[in-house]
Amino acid sequence: MKIFLTYLLTLFSILSFTQETKIKAYIDCRCDENYIKQETSFLEYVRDQDLADVEIFIRDERNPTGSRSFEIKIDGNNKYQGISSTGTVVGYTNDTSSSLRDKLVHKLKVVLVPFLDKGDYNLKLDIDSNYTDVPTNDDKWKNWVFELSGSYNGDQEESRKTNRYEIEFEIDKLTEDWRIGAELRRNETNRKFYSDDNVYKSNRKTTSFNGRVVRSISDHFSAGVFFGAYQNTYENIDFNRYIQPAIEYSFYPYKDVLSKEITLAYKISTGKRNYIEKTIYGYEKQKLSSQTLSLNIRFRQKWGNVSSYLNATQFLNDGSKKRFSLRSDLDIRIFEGLAVRLSGNINLIREQYSLAAGNTSIEDLLLQQRQIATDYRTGFSFGLSYTFGSIYNSIINTRL
Numbered sequence: 008m009k010i011f012l013t014y015l016l017t018l019f020s021i022l023s024f025t026q027e028t029k030i031k032a033y034i035d036c037r038c039d040e041n042y043i044k045q046e047t048s049f050l051e052y053v054r055d056q057d058l059a060d061v062e063i064f065i066r067d068e069r070n071p072t073g074s075r076s077f078e079i080k081i082d083g084n085n086k087y088q089g090i091s092s093t094g095t096v097v098g099y100t101n102d103t104s105s106s107l108r109d110k111l112v113h114k115l116k117v118v119l120v121p122f123l124d125k126g127d128y129n130l131k132l133d134i135d136s137n138y139t140d141v142p143t144n145d146d147k148w149k150n151w152v153f154e155l156s157g158s159y160n161g162d163q164e165e166s167r168k169t170n171r172y173e174i175e176f177e178i179d180k181l182t183e184d185w186r187i188g189a190e191l192r193r194n195e196t197n198r199k200f201y202s203d204d205n206v207y208k209s210n211r212k213t214t215s216f217n218g219r220v221v222r223s224i225s226d227h228f229s230a231g232v233f234f235g236a237y238q239n240t241y242e243n244i245d246f247n248r249y250i251q252p253a254i255e256y257s258f259y260p261y262k263d264v265l266s267k268e269i270t271l272a273y274k275i276s277t278g279k280r281n282y283i284e285k286t287i288y289g290y291e292k293q294k295l296s297s298q299t300l301s302l303n304i305r306f307r308q309k310w311g312n313v314s315s316y317l318n319a320t321q322f323l324n325d326g327s328k329k330r331f332s333l334r335s336d337l338d339i340r341i342f343e344g345l346a347v348r349l350s351g352n353i354n355l356i357r358e359q360y361s362l363a364a365g366n367t368s369i370e371d372l373l374l375q376q377r378q379i380a381t382d383y384r385t386g387f388s389f390g391l392s393y394t395f396g397s398i399y400n401s402i403i404n405t406r407l
Contacts, residue, residue: 030087030126031058036065038077039108046112047119049128053398055343056309060085061122065111066265066307070181074098077111078265079118082309087122094118100152152179171196186231189218214238226260233274240283242378243363249278267306274299284363287380293360296323311339311346320358328358348390355383 029051034040044052056062066078075098083090096114098107154177162169173194180187198209214237221231236248255272277296285291302317315335322328334352341347362380 030122031060032063033059033061034063034065036063036077037067038065038111039104042108043112043115047115049123050119051399054394055398056340057343058398060087060126061119062309063115064266064307064309065115068265070098074100074102074107077114079111079115080266081118081122083122083125087125090121090125092118092121150180150182153177154179166201168199169196184223186219186221186223189216191216210240212238212240223261226262227257228255229257229261230254240377243283243286243361244280245283246281247278249276251276266308268303269305270301270303272299272301272303274301280361282361282363284365286360287362287364288360289364290360294324295360297321298323309340311337313337313339322358322360328360329355330358331355344394346392348392349388351385351387353383353385356381 029049031053032047032050033053033056034043035056036043044050050061053059060083062082062084064080064082066080067075070076077096077098079094079096081092094114094117096107096110098110102110155175156177157174158172160169160171171194173192175193176191178189193214195212196210200207200209215235216237217233217235219231219233221229223229231253233251233253234249236246238244238246251274253272253274255270258269258271259267275296275298277294279292279294280290281292282290286293297320299318299320301319302315304316305314306312313336316333318330318332320330332352332354335350337347337349339347339349359378359380361378363377
């Protein structure tokens, strides 16, 4: 049984402080910050990282168990300059949100030890061995994780009525060398609109199955194959099936994915489609082949978060049929208290093979019953925030 030393330290208590002032800390994470601040009250939390003695960055990622994994990185400033400490927390299927945040706090305290020692804290460690890594040799499921979920939503008022349901079954297996998974989804939305004596109906159905088998070749290369089938009444697709081999290169080692990631992937796909109605090109069924180049960029650093995804697809049946999409999100810290947020996307569309022939009625257009022709889709948002005032934010008050 493999036991991580860091999980042995499950109860870490601060008995007293020998220094007059607490260590000033800045924290950046998508987690329960109030709980962390409450459980690490031996630190003095500040709202601007330029004023901090230690900068705590906690990055998270969902894993195949349906839980979350965290990477903790702490860097020192001022008299703690040059000190750095890291740690990881892995969530499992049986972890609740409460037990997972407890794991995170315990590991955070362990990662803080070098800074607390430098700050002359008087520490007491109580060691327990309740936290152990999951022994894979005793795992009867051999890393396979299964999830079945469903939902129903009903919304009604005098002039309209909506019913929506979704069912999903997912299988995943993740090891150091393999990523294997499949998802089966079914959703349906039914709408009715009442106007005088008229009733307008909208019905949209989607059924999809997607699978993947990906093999790690090295710290920078992966290869795999994707496959699947789907039906989408909105897109006029009665049945589509495809297979798609792929190869990917990562400019950074895959182990750095929580903090920085640049990947370039190439995919080639072949498949067949059956359409619900004859298309504008005269097809009732069609064989299609395409090639896709994808660039994915993501940084989560001290200065902020940046993510960008570029995808370019060309159909090999007809080189003039293409699709290009770009999505970017930026959350950048400019200077003390000032942050800017940008988000934008653009889609250039030159390959709407599945568009149904004939005129689109006003009901279909307003109710979004069927897809209509377009050459592009765009979106953009911009945000600015400036925070000033007291630099401290350690007090927790949740009254009312």
